Amino acid sequence: VGCDRSKNLVDICGEKNFQAFVCDALSVPICSGSCDACISIAVIHHFSTAERRLAAIRELARLLRPGGTALIYVWAMEQEYKNQKSKYLKEKSGSKDKEEEINTGTNQRPLSDQVPDNRSQDSACSDRLLNDTKDKGCDAKSVADSRLPVHTNRTSFHSQDLLVPWHLKGDTEKKGESVSTASFPAGFKELQDLSSVFHRYYHVFCEGELEAACRSLDCVKVQKSYYDQGNWCVVLEKL
Numbered sequence: 194v195g196c197d198r199s200k201n202l203v204d205i206c207g208e209k210n211f212q213a214f215v216c217d218a219l220s221v222p223i224c225s226g227s228c229d230a231c232i233s234i235a236v237i238h239h240f241s242t243a244e245r246r247l248a249a250i251r252e253l254a255r256l257l258r259p260g261g262t263a264l265i266y267v268w269a270m271e272q273e274y275k276n277q278k279s280k281y282l283k284e285k286s287g288s289k290d291k292e293e294e295i296n297t298g299t300n301q302r303p304l305s306d307q308v309p310d311n312r313s314q315d316s317a318c319s320d321r322l323l324n325d326t327k328d329k330g331c332d333a334k335s336v337a338d339s340r341l342p343v344h345t346n347r348t349s350f351h352s353q354d355l356l357v358p359w360h361l362k363g364d365t366e367k368k369g370e371s372v373s374t375a376s377f378p379a380g381f382k383e384l385q386d387l388s389s390v391f392h393r394y395y396h397v398f399c400e401g402e403l404e405a406a407c408r409s410l411d412c413v414k415v416q417k418s419y420y421d422q423g424n425w426c427v428v429l430e431k432l
Contacts, residue, residue: 196221218249221256226431228256231263235424237403238267238395241354246396247406250429254413257431262416265407266424270350270397279423285347343392353399356392398425 195213197203206213216222218236231253240246253263272279344355403425404418417428 194223219245219252221252223256225255226258229258229261231256231261232265233263234266235268237265238397239393241394241396243406247409250407251410251412254410254429254431257413257429259431261431263413263429263431265403265427265429266421267398267403267426268395269420269423269425270353270399271420272349272423274420274423281423282347282349341394344395350397354394354396357395359391359393361389361391400425403427 195203195206195211196216196218197206197213198215198217200215203213203215214222218233233249233253237246237249240249250265253265257263269279272282342352342355344350344357346358400420404415404427407413407415407427407429412432413429414432415427416430417426419426
């Protein structure tokens with residue numbers, strides 16, 4: 194059984210005869226202790242605070258029966274690990290990167306809501322979970338003051354909290370770009386006309402950060418923690 198925040202993606206699952214429903218990862222309408230296994234792939238890195246990321250892990254644990262397991266994948270800050278570049282970096286193309294810089298237009302984007310930057314309270318919370326802060330003396334910034342860097346696709350990360358360009362499918366086909374794509378459902382053409390590039394929030398995880406968050410929960414134990422092609426991964430067992 195699958196679930197997703199996007200109704201359009203859930204509809205695609207239905208068309209392929211898969212069971213899926215729309216829900217929020219922080220509140221999944223499934224009975225506690227009813228799942229043998231759960232997977233969360235490329236989801237938790239979209240939550241904008243350490244508290245919400247931890248709540249998402251706790252919700253996964255709630256769904257598991259005792260002895261059940263969960264697999265979590267999140268995007269890694271370290272896209273070059275043990276002298277090996279991730280597939281994400283290997284797919285870099287100079288011409289595409291130039292087009293990407295032109296399309297994003299600016300290196301900084303103002304926040305429309307309370308999304309932290311890499312010096313905000315959120316990163317301070319992440320540092321406390323890690324117990325090994327790399328940026329000591331983190332201060333909270335006012336929302337009006339906050340800026341998040343816009344990431345250039347297929348390059349290394351320079352901030353844990355950032356915005357990644359999301360191009361509409363039709364727009365990328367014209368430019369021949371190999372980046373994340375999306376299409377609007379019927380009735381949303383006016384949004385498509387406003388902008389062909391949107392920005393998605395990501396918190397990329399440093400080594401040990403996901404594992405530390407999982408270990409802070411007393412209802413699970415970490416069976417395995419590893420790096421896989423630019424992602425930090427953890428396998429949990431429900432106690």
